[in-house]
Amino acid sequence: MRIGEIADTAGTTTKTLRFYEDQGLLPPTERTPAGYRDYTPETVARIDFIHRGQAAGLTLAQIRQILDIRDRGQAPCDHVRDLLDARLTEIEQQLAGLAALRDTIAELRDQAARPEPESCNPDQVCRYL
Amino acid sequence: MRIGEIADTAGTTTKTLRFYEDQGLLPPTERTPAGYRDYTPETVARIDFIHRGQAAGLTLAQIRQILDIRDRGQAPCDHVRDLLDARLTEIEQQLAGLAALRDTIAELRDQAARPEPESCNPDQVCRYL
DNA sequence: CTTGACCTTCCCCTGTACTGGAAGGTCCAG
DNA sequence: CTGGACCTTCCAGTACAGGGGAAGGTCAAG
Incomplete structure (x- = not known):
């Protein structure tokens, strides 16, 4: 091909x-x-x-x-196992960060969908992330 | 400051x-x-x-x-809500991909930690990811 | 009143993951 | 045997997220 x-x-x-x-x-x-x-x-x-x-x-x-x-x-070698371990740790951290961000953005989004004055308090909005 | x-x-x-x-x-x-x-x-x-x-x-x-x-x-505006929605979808996909990759790498890692000949069959190793 | 640490702007360099385009070779249909 | 679609290499540029270092100004301590 x-x-x-x-x-x-x-x-x-x-x-x-x-x-x-x-x-x-x-x-x-x-x-x-x-x-x-x-x-x-x-x-x-x-x-x-x-x-x-x-x-x-x-x-x-x-x-x-x-x-x-x-x-x-x-x-087989330890080096490779260590490499994969390191990658795993990184990925776990990325997963945790991503899940937290998803929740934060979901909250922001809900706020965007609900534009009542009281939900637009800057102090409140600024708590996100 | x-x-x-x-x-x-x-x-x-x-x-x-x-x-x-x-x-x-x-x-x-x-x-x-x-x-x-x-x-x-x-x-x-x-x-x-x-x-x-x-x-x-x-x-x-x-x-x-x-x-x-x-x-x-x-x-308030729809544009912003859409932007956040799009970002959420992206993040969900990233999360799914990341979780799948974590499992794949964990399997690879376990294989690396267990270097018995039969686990080193290339055909088997090549199934990962 | 000088020295060293800090600040300013400016421009260029790095690495990552490509993308564009030039200049030329190949292959097949009509 | 020519046109178009494909291929080759090479060189250059893009966007992202900064870092290096020059040339010069500022400030507090000794």
Whole structure:
């Protein structure tokens, strides 16, 4: 499969795929005699993996680390476990912060939906977040 | 209070505070006759607000929008409510993605902690995320 | 009255995740 | 055999959230 096909089915662009290859997120592909990249269909799954990681707030560098672990087919050393532990802690904190923010914004929103004068007291509004 | 004091107590830098002022997150302060910024202590709370927003994954532009609403002391118009609704939906999605990722990484981590040969089957490892 | 710590503006640099566009090669349909 | 769609590399620019450091002004202590 050529890069445009892969990009379309994975919902991204050829630019992005070349960028991912450059960044080590996608391994260099086979090339056709003309020099065109020749992808296997499994690449789509890998790109989906990257997208799921991004949707969850990971950086490409973090996703690349996870992919590297996965690619090695084994994740034995303490270093890797520590890396995942650290990531977990970070994610727990992000989750807590996000949940708190959701509640705060929900309150602000309710206030926005209910524009009675007394609910518009600046002192009260300023307590949020 | 001068900018260095505020930066120290708020746990940030003078550079960042000037940047925030530039971006409209902090209102321009009074100036001393010498041209020094003169902050009120409440500014620290505003910076904390910004930090909480960032910890929850908001961009400075999003935080500025919320601060603008707050500063007006009222949030009456539909536009604002829609903005908060959209942000809420985004946050719910982020929360879901983050929770899923946490579970995935926890599984990967457990596998990393348990390096028996059979748990290192690449096919199995590759199922994660 | 100088030294050091602080402040000012200014401009450029960093890293992240792309995006645009130029200049050129390839491939297939008509 | 030409046009258009695709591909290649390379260079450059974008937005975000600052950081580095120069050049100069201010202020309190010794």
